[in-house]
Structure formats: C-alpha cells, structure tokens
Amino acid sequence: MPVSRNLAGTVFVGGAVTLTLAALVYPTMLGVQTTSSAQTRIIADTQWGPLTEGDRDFVVKVRAAGLWEYPLGEIALKKGSTPAMREAGKHLIVGHARLDELDRKVAVQLNITLPNQASPQQQQFVATSAALSGKEFDRTAANILRVTHGSIFSVIAKVRANTNNSLVRELADLANDTVLDHITMMEKTGTIDFPSVLAQQSAPPTLPKDQLTPPAPQPGAPIVVLTPRPDLNVNTNSPTPSPTVG
Numbered sequence: 001m002p003v004s005r006n007l008a009g010t011v012f013v014g015g016a017v018t019l020t021l022a023a024l025v026y027p028t029m030l031g032v033q034t035t036s037s038a039q040t041r042i043i044a045d046t047q048w049g050p051l052t053e054g055d056r057d058f059v060v061k062v063r064a065a066g067l068w069e070y071p072l073g074e075i076a077l078k079k080g081s082t083p084a085m086r087e088a089g090k091h092l093i094v095g096h097a098r099l100d101e102l103d104r105k106v107a108v109q110l111n112i113t114l115p116n117q118a119s120p121q122q123q124q125f126v127a128t129s130a131a132l133s134g135k136e137f138d139r140t141a142a143n144i145l146r147v148t149h150g151s152i153f154s155v156i157a158k159v160r161a162n163t164n165n166s167l168v169r170e171l172a173d174l175a176n177d178t179v180l181d182h183i184t185m186m187e188k189t190g191t192i193d194f195p196s197v198l199a200q201q202s203a204p205p206t207l208p209k210d211q212l213t214p215p216a217p218q219p220g221a222p223i224v225v226l227t228p229r230p231d232l233n234v235n236t237n238s239p240t241p242s243p244t245v246g
Helices: 053-079 083-110 120-130 134-162 166-188 194-201
Strands: 003-005 010-013 016-020 042-046 049-052 222-224
Antiparallel strands (some): 010 016
C-alpha cells in the first residue's frame, strides 16, 4: 500500500488521509443516551473553559457518528433507488466530512482521543442496510438514520445549553446544523415510518454497554480522516467552521 507524507504529522495511506494520535483521554462508555452525574465532572481546565466528562463524550460521539454514517452515505449513493435517497447519501458524506474536520481539530485542542471505528451497534446499522437493495434498502437505511439522528438531536441541544467550553459549543453548533439537515433529507425520501421512529428514538438502550461503545484505538495508531468530497455539490446551509480552532 503506497504511503506518502505531506504536512508534519499527516500520512496519506492508499489515498486516505490519516493523522497521528497523540491524545490520552478516552471515555469508558458512550451509549447514545448515557446519563450519569459523572457527566458534569470537570476532567480538565483548558483555555477555552472547563471540560467535563459529558463534553468529552460528546466529542467522541460526533466522531463515532461520522464513522458509520459517512460509509452508509457512500452506499446510498450507489444503492439508493430514488433521487431523494441518493441525495440523502450525498448529504451524509458532505456533512460528516465537514463535521469530522472540526471534531478532529477540537479533539486535538482538548487532548481527547478519538476512535477509528464506530461502535458494534453502529457497524451493524451499516451491515444491515448494505445487505439490502432497492426500496427495501431505502426504507431500512432511512429509518435507521432517522431514529439515530432524532436520538442525538436532543443530546446536542443539551450539550450546547450546558457546556462551559467554547470549542464544544462551536462543535455543537455545527453538529446541530448537520443533524437537522440529515433529518430533513431522510424525511424527504418519503420512507419514514414516523410512529415507529418516534417510539424507538425515545426508548432507552437495551444492548450491552460494549455494543454501544466505539473501540479505543491502539496507542500510536493513525486516525482515519473522513475524506472531503468536493465533487458532491450539496447545500447543507451549515456555516463554515471557524478558523479559530484550526
């Protein structure tokens, strides 16, 4: 596999951009609806404000979401049976490439280790959808994505309202815009079973914790970057990430 170097600390492996991991912090449990008094515990004082366990977990959740939604977007581009489903796939790719870029910058600033793989549950979402075709693929993928986006939407709002860290607030702003765009695109497919979706997104997790947690990366392993796709022209109405965190 060809490897070339460009910027310091950046490695291009087979065309995919990777960055060397240097952070040390990794959350122990990241279920979508994790609630605990520990979430408000301050784990670091930074120049951008105190960092809580909840803040850190949110940064990792954003990363994990992109690690399965971006590849599912690529599958939707190929397997979507309608223009609306293929357009939704474009939005997943563009939105998560953009969000991943900001998330990685914030993680470096706050010394947060990010996963290279989605959780087992999230990986199964992709596998389940990829095994289908035609309208069955559209319906299954769109409803899974609508449930998960609906679940995380309220989490983002809570983080945005309660965090005292300016970088986490900025990430929450972009995450909010991205998730709302993706919810809208899933609904435009015309396949959403709203009674089922609304019931599922409010239900507590039933899987074991290890199924809801992205595996921690090996020490020193490169972090995979969700590659931007300038060839996909979509309007997400999301603001450009601020250069202040670059």
